[in-house]
Amino acid sequence: MFKSLNILTFFLLGTLISFSQTSDLSVEKIMQDPDWMGNFPSSVRWGIHGENIYFRYNPEKNESDSLYRINIQDPKKILKVTAKEQQDFIPNSGDFNDSRSMKVFSENGDLVTYDMNSKKRKTLLDLSFNINDPEFLADNNKIAFKAEDNVFVLDTKSGSIQQLTNIRSGSESSKSEKNPSEKDSWIQSENLDLLGIVNQRKETEENSKAYRESIKEEEDYKFYLNDRDLRDLEVSPNGKYAAFSLIKRERGESTNVPNYVDESGYTKDISARSKVGDMQFTAELALYNIEKDTVFMIDVSELPGISKLPDYTADYPDKEWKEEPRDIIPSQVRFSEDGEKAVVNLRSSDNKDRWIAFIDLETGNIKSIEHQRDEAWLAGPGIGYTYYGYETLGWLPDNKHIYFQSEESGYSHLYILNTSNGKKKALTSGEFEVFDPKISNDEKHWYFTSSEVHPGERHFYRMPLMGGKKEKLTEKVGKNDVSLSPDEQYMAITFSSMNNPEELFLKKTGATAEPTQLTSGQSEEFASYNWREPELIQFKASDGAMVPARLYVPEDSAKNDAAVVFVHGAGYLQNAHKWWSSYFREYMFHNLLTDLGYTVIDIDYRGSAGYGRDWRTGIYRHMGGKDLSDQVDGVKYLVENHDIDPEKVGIYGGSYGGFITLMAMFNEAETFKAGAALRSVTDWAHYNHGYTSNILNEPSKDPIAYRRSSPIYFAEGLEGDLLIAHGMVDVNVHFQDVVRLSQRLIELGKEDWEMALYPVEDHGFVEPSSWTDEYRRILKLFNESLLAE
Structure with missing residues (x-):
């Protein structure tokens, strides 16, 4: 049985003397201030x-x-x-x-x-x-x-x-004089009757005002925002037009996060986000014709497919669904270099449709020239919105073609489209993705990063503006993050590999030049340990998909037949790659676990970044579905290929990884004996709107998706040993999440679970003492539960 974690019964002091296997690493060492590295x-x-x-x-x-x-x-x-x-x-x-x-x-x-x-x-x-x-x-x-x-x-x-432009806050009616009340009118009338000089002055002012009105030219045009906010104000290069969005937003009720350790000594509430489905957001697109001195409100109600109902509505035959135009969210209007043309990216509020529309600058009418629909949600590199990076959209120098990125092929690639005849051309293609395309100073080439060599590598390329042969400008295996010099003659490359953090290199822009390393920052203490290069593998999932993963295998002499599955956070993130991980503490912890005899697998499960549209949307309407079965299939791979004892498997992760850990402990008890769920979402109806509504729609509209995706509904399935750890001032995944889950576990009579609370920590821990305490508990959990130590 999992022993209490409230009091630690051992400490790791350089080597782990309590166990047969040892390591030069310790939890205290790897979780200290990162400066030690x-x-x-x-x-x-x-x-x-x-x-x-x-x-x-x-x-x-x-x-x-x-x-x-x-x-x-x-x-x-x-x-x-x-x-x-x-x-x-x-x-x-x-x-x-x-x-x-x-x-x-x-x-x-x-x-x-x-x-x-x-x-x-x-x-x-x-x-x-x-x-x-x-x-x-x-x-x-x-x-x-x-x-x-x-x-x-x-x-x-x-x-x-x-x-x-003449854009004003408020409304026109708010500028006019208010009519006095009956009481005020009586008082004014009495005052004027009694005081002759005051009455005379009033008559003089009214006569003067009437004269000014009679000789005044037509008043300048004003556009009032009313109760809306202005966003994305953009002027055309010829100065004839401006475009902007008008936003009206109601965020719903905020969830307060109590801070129990405020410096005042009192409990203070931190105002945090609202919950999914609470945010009401409407947007309008406006075109300011400066020569005509007027604003056109652009009508989007005739966009193709704007009233189409999503497929999931078929699961609710008893609910009445109205086919009506959905709200749209516009991006910044992009004017051609000559200022005579404009396009805009429009997204439906449910993020299932995207239109690139041509704007008639004389009339304000729009015409869709590129329409994409995804029954899950539209995103991916260069496609933009919230968690998926910036939006690639603009004009080529010929003022005729636009460029953009699309997942039309299943992977995010770079396209151009002729706005005159509608012809579209893919400039890149294949089972890889393109990142951050940029037109060269001479306007003859593209520069961009891609994963063409391998999903776990990033290289920098140059390509002719209208497409053609790509020139690979970097060669080191890992991640090459390139910053071009202003004259584009040199590349400053931030490079890292699996077991080496980022260093700075300088290279002349070209395929054959040799890079020069400019920094070398590893401390002697950090460099003295032989950090592993985990093996990049693929295993076959139960549905036939090949799942990428990092694998850490211990020496035969150290192997204890136990395995730990790590689940990365963020959902849409890649961690089975060849560069230094943003999860560097976890990477070091996996080295420690491997020293101690554990086999560790780190899986880029369904929903992870880096593998195209189908992988990205594999969790649509069921988080804890394929993303969980990928973990289970990873364990099967370890049992069949690495002699892992199926009774000695643990799982852990933070944020999304914590959510998957809970789903694993509640729904796959026969696979996972122990789990550590860190800063976990326990009920997706309590998470934020921007992330959750893409994947699960909204709770009131698609409750099926929320019930099958939220761990709190499956807590009765807990059989193994569970550690729950959470920061109490977490304004991302609120502490309330695990409080509600703990009450559910109490009511179910579950015994083999413990909770570790961190009063001063937000979602991402800051204090080394918190990191150390948390990972001591995780290691203790695995040692006691899986190895019966």
């Missing part, structure tokens, strides 16, 4: 002239990282950037003119330019309000910028400023 670069960027590479670094082991630089002409010197240097930085944000001789940007709310030749900056405007998002118009002598929810244009030759 060394010093690794992050947030890499180039200086504006390409002379220096800047990055966050911490060789002095200060409280936080500082900014350092390397001059590419003297790459052996790593220099700390002074405060004065940082003040003189030209930010990455802003816009270049066509010749790239001048950059405009906003700094401290002012409008500033930087001359690339003279290397001098100049403040053009210092106003009483903040200036944002400046950009050169097609006429490079004019700069458009945004301020106070409107677009202005500065003519740099004449110095004149023109306000292009």
Whole structure:
């Protein structure tokens, strides 16, 4: 039986003397402040002239990282950037003119330019309000910028400023005078009768007002936001049009998270998110025709398929479903470089449809030129929305073709479409994905990252603008995160492999050049251990799919015939890859477990990133379905191929991994004897809207999906030993989740479970003492439950 975890009966002090197998690692060692591992670069960027590479670094082991630089002409010197240097930085944000001789940007709310030749900056405007998002118009002598929810244009030759839009908060009716009440009218009338001078002044003012109205020209056009918020205000390069979205959002009731250890000594509530289904969101798309001085509200009700009901409604024949246009959520309007054309990406509120629509800039009418539908949900690299990264959409320099990414083939690839004739062309294709495509400065090539070599590798490529042969520009096996120099002649590469954290390399942009390593940050203590390269395997799932995984196999002399299954969090995340994991603590813990004789498997189950649309949506309407059976099938693989005792299998994970652990302990008791569920979702109806509604729809509309996906409904199935660990100030997966589950376990009379609470921790733990306590408990659970120690 699983012994109480409230008092630890042993400590790991360098070696584990309580067991037959030992390790140079310990929980205390690997869970201490990560500074012990060394010093690794992050947030890499180039200086504006390409002379220096800047990055966050911490060789002095200060409280936080500082900014350092390397001059590419003297790459052996790593220099700390002074405060004065940082003040003189030209930010990455802003816009270049066509010749790239001048950059405009906003700094401290002012409008500033930087001359690339003279290397001098100049403040053009210092106003009483903040200036944002400046950009050169097609006429490079004019700069458009945004301020106070409107677009202005500065003519740099004449110095004149023109306000292009007149968008006002509130409503027109709110600006008019209110009619006085009956009581107030009586008081005013009596006052005027009694006081002749006051009455005379009132008559004079009314006569003056009437005269002004009679001679006034037509009033300037104003557009009122009413009770809506302005978003994605964008001006066309020719200055003739602006586009924006109007958002009305009601978030529903927030779930307060009590902070029991507030510095005040009192319990304080932290206002957190609402629950799935609570957020009411409506959006409208507007086009401001500046020459006509009017706003067109764009009608989307005729988009193809906008009223189509989702397939899951067939599971509810007794419910009346209305076929009516769904709300849409627009992205930023993209204008062509000449400013004469525009397209916009529109997404249905249930995220099952996506339209790329052409906007008639004279009438505000739209026409769908690309329509995609997914009965699960639309996402993937470059397709955007919430957890899936940014949106790839824009115009080629010919002002005729647009580019975008789509999962039409099953994998996210780069496409172009001729807006004149509707012809579409895939620039990339195959069973791999494309990330972060960017057009080169000379507008002749694409640069992008892809997984073409292997799902677990990332390499950087160059390809002709209209498609053709790809040139692979990186060669090191792992992850190559590339930042191009401003002139695109060099690549700053942040590279890592399975057992080596990120280091910085410099390479000339080309396939044959040799990279130069610029940093080497591992500490002696960290480097002294022989960190494993886990084997990347695939095993066959019960439905025939080949499931990727990382496998850690102990030496024969250490093997204890027990196995631990690790379930990564985030759901849509990849961990069976060839680079340094963001789960570095867990990676080190798996090395410790393997030293002690455990076989460890880390599975990229259904729903994980990196394997295309079908893998991504494999959990639709049933979380805890194929993503759980993939764990079970992984155990079967270990039993059949690695002589694992089926009575000695444990499972653990955090967040989504904690959720799967609970589903495993409740629904697969014959497979898993012990489990540690960390910061776990226990009832998906209590999680957030943006993530959950994609996968399970909304609770009131699709309750079947929620009941079969939420562990709290299956708690009666617990038979093995369960550890539940949760931070009490978790504003992502609320502590309330495990409180409700614990009450359910109490009412069911379950005995072999324990809960560890962390009063000062949010979703991602911060304190080394919390990490250490949590993983001591996990190791103790596996040792006692699986090895009967």
